[in-house]
Amino acid sequence: MESRNIGEGVKRGAWSKEEDILLKKCVQTYGQGRWHLVPLRAGLNRCRKSCRLRWINYLSPNIKRGYFTAEEVDLLIRLHRLLGNRWSLIAGRIPGRTANDVKNFWNTHMATKVSSSPKTSEPVEKNEIIKPKPHKLSKLAMSINKPFEEPQQKSQWCSNVLDTTETRKINGQNLFSIPRGLYSGGGTTEKSRAGNNSTTQKDVDNGVSEISMGFWKSLEFFNC
DNA sequence: AATCGAAACAACCGCCACCCT
């Protein structure tokens, strides 16, 4: 694939290995953040967004690549029912997966499967989906995304947040029929990844009115 | 072996909230 040069000479398209190395070095040296400075520091002819996206979705050492495990899919389905298309939130609860990963996976594997399932075609009631305004939600997510200390904590959360009957049906019907063997089936649970937990209670409170009570009940598991 | 359509995934775009001055 050929990269294109559009506009003010900023390179677009696929990243080369050399660019990856430069970006990696830059982030390792200066840390994440201040993305507007990254192209300059790294000597990259890329826009800040492109650099950030490349790091977050591909170069970050926390990223888990490869097939989604059955456990991850199960969690994804439940979280999607709970949160809707809040990919960053969902990704925050699936260790090692990025929002882009989750979104791509859902769009290519789950969206059609779920919608084609007679039982699951039943639309999720709008008032059941948590839709705080984006950035309030982001902050809320940080509190929600407190890493699970223990594996049991995670499974407890999963089993209590949602009724699992539906997702089990989805899994039973579709999980192993997805082409290209995208599931490893079972798999291990990664240790929780480091979270950016800078949320204040005020931030969380700001979103209260926009969030269903069912969700807040689920948050009791985190003592939020 | 070649072709074509579908699936998978990397990357881009536009928007918006937050932060800082």
Next chain:
DNA sequence: CAGGGTGGCGGTTGTTTCGAT
């Protein structure tokens, strides 16, 4: 308080890869 800059998000598009015929 207002305005500009920045970070981050979800939706969408473009390209590559895979599988069927």
